[in-house]
Amino acid sequence: MGGLSAGANTVILGGQVAQFFGATGTFTIPAAGTYRLSAIGPGGSGAAAGNLAQQGAGGGGGGGFCESEIYFAIGTVLTLTIPAGGAGVTALAAGTNGNPGAASTTIAGAGMTTMTAGPGGGGLATVAAGGTGTGGAGGAASGGANINNAGGAGGDATVAAGGASAGGGGACGSPFGVGGAGGAITTGNGIFGAGGGSAGGFAGGTAANASTGGAGMGAAGANAVTTFGRNALMLLTQASADGQTRTASTSLGFDMEINPMRAITGGGGQGTAATAALMAGGPGAGGGGNGAANVLNGSPGVCGGGGGASSNAALASTSANANIGGGSGGCANNAATATSGAGGGGLVIIERIG
Numbered sequence: 074m075g076g077l078s079a080g081a082n083t084v085i086l087g088g089q090v091a092q093f094f095g096a097t098g099t100f101t102i103p104a105a106g107t108y109r110l111s112a113i114g115p116g117g118s119g120a121a122a123g124n125l126a127q128q129g130a131g132g133g134g135g136g137g138f139c140e141s142e143i144y145f146a147i148g149t150v151l152t153l154t155i156p157a158g159g160a161g162v163t164a165l166a167a168g169t170n171g172n173p174g175a176a177s178t179t180i181a182g183a184g185m186t187t188m189t190a191g192p193g194g195g196g197l198a199t200v201a202a203g204g205t206g207t208g209g210a211g212g213a214a215s216g217g218a219n220i221n222n223a224g225g226a227g228g229d230a231t232v233a234a235g236g237a238s239a240g241g242g243g244a245c246g247s248p249f250g251v252g253g254a255g256g257a258i259t260t261g262n263g264i265f266g267a268g269g270g271s272a273g274g275f276a277g278g279t280a281a282n283a284s285t286g287g288a289g290m291g292a293a294g295a296n297a298v299t300t301f302g303r304n305a306l307m308l309l310t311q312a313s314a315d316g317q318t319r320t321a322s323t324s325l326g327f328d329m330e331i332n333p334m335r336a337i338t339g340g341g342g343q344g345t346a347a348t349a350a351l352m353a354g355g356p357g358a359g360g361g362g363n364g365a366a367n368v369l370n371g372s373p374g375v376c377g378g379g380g381g382a383s384s385n386a387a388l389a390s391t392s393a394n395a396n397i398g399g400g401s402g403g404c405a406n407n408a409a410t411a412t413s414g415a416g417g418g419g420l421v422i423i424e425r426i427g
Contacts (some may be wrong), residue, residue: 091330094153094421107427110151111140111334113245114190114212115174115222116395117417118159119381119403120198122168122237123390123411126132127202130254130403132227132381133159133271133395133416134193134209135178136178139217142426143185145153151423158416159195165410168198168252171209171227171403177420179264188216193400194418196227202234208255209400210369211243222246225270225378227400228255228277233262237405239372239381241269241277241362243419245398247335247376249319250274255286255378255400256294256310256362260389264385266392267343268301268371269378269402272337275302277359277378278344282299287341287359287373287380294341301354301361302341302407311355311374318357319374326375326396328356331421342380344373358395360393360402373399381405393406 086424094100102108114136122128125268135175136158159172174192181187194209208227215221228240241255241377253270264329268287278294286294289302305314312318313328319339320326328336339355344362345396354360360380370411372393380400382392387409394414401414401422 078375092423093325094155096404097155098153098229100151100153100423102145102147105147106336106425107142107144109211109424109426110180111422112178112180112188112190113138113398113420114178115156115192115419116398116400117173117193117195117209118161118171118416119209119242119392119401119413120171120206121164121404121411121413122198123164123406124166124409125200127207127232127234127236128168128405129199129230129232130405131196131203131206131208131230132213132240132242132402133196133400134227135224135243135245135252135378135400136174136193136369136398137190137212137214137224138222139188139190139214139384140220141188141218146386149182150259151180153421154179155419155421158418161413163412163417168200170197171195171413174416178356180421186216190214193224195405208240210406211252214246223251225252225254228257228267230258230403231261233260236261237264237383237407239266239383239403239405241267241381242378242395242400242402244270244378245376247272253288264383265364266362266383268362268380269300269373270378271359272357284344284364286344287354287361289340290338301343304340305338311340311352312358320353326356337376339374344380
């Protein structure tokens with residue numbers, strides 16, 4: 074299965090149908106039966122702050138999640154509204170606040186309560202010594218007959234004089250609960266980026282003066298770049314429970330297309346405090362934080378929050394784009410332009426289950 078299109082991607086496995094919608098449109102029920110509807114709100118983008126004496130950039134919040142299992146008659150038309158994630162922002166000799174997700178993801182139709190998965194908020198920037206760039210709020214969720222879980226908040230970025238701090242992005246909500254919050258930098262006496270949260274409800278690593286790993290679907294990130302969150306089997310790997318390594322470009326990044334929101338089992342992305350490349354988070358997991366003299370960034374898995382990116386290199390730096398519902402990490406650079414990644418877009422999943 075390829076990436077999202079203006080319509081739906083359809084996968085038929087074991088007699089069940091999972092359809093993924095990444096753009097606004099309608100869906101007509103093809104046969105009477107019980108359907109599982111899932112809505113994910115778009116994530117917000119992290120803030121950006123660059124080329125000043127000190128700067129802090131909060132992470133974007135994750136989108137909300139709601140789910141309903143409803144019997145529909147044949148021919149029922151569902152209206153799907155699926156917005157984009159918050160656009161990334163750029164800053165040079167300034168601090169620029171991130172953008173919230175464009176709007177709420179909604180599913181509406183006859184015989185059901187309208188489902189609304191709200192957008193994550195944009196992260197805030199600070200350029201004051203001792204100031205805090207607050208992370209964006211997680212998106213709300215309402216109208217789900219079975220589940221309504223908010224997205225995780227973006228991580229805060231506190232910065233001391235001469236420093237550059239970037240908070241991690243929050244994950245979207247999921248059937249497992251409220252999305253995990255992005256990791257935070259709480260003192261910022263240096264160049265530090267925090268890991269993103271996971272859709273399993275675990276937070277990215279938080280530290281006073283260190284870059285941190287992303288959260289996994291089995292555990293939170295910790296206050297060291299090499300201690301990323303474990304996968305759903307509590308293994309210290311980015312791979313899913315079946316041992317496969319997946320990215321958001323493969324089957325949208327889910328482990329499988331039957332009940333896909335419950336099939337996200339990856340481990341968190343490892344961060345870095347050196348010039349080594351970051352490892353991307355697995356399905357559902359957060360990206361690792363970056364704090365080094367380079368321009369690298371760590372991508373989250375599907376639904377996870379992006380890692381914060383901080384640098385003191387005289388080269389433009391960026392944080393990674395988030396994937397489906399996650400907030401992007403903030404980006405801070407005390408020597409050049411800083412650009413935050415975009416928040417993950419909204420998504421609707423429709424499955425016939427009976």
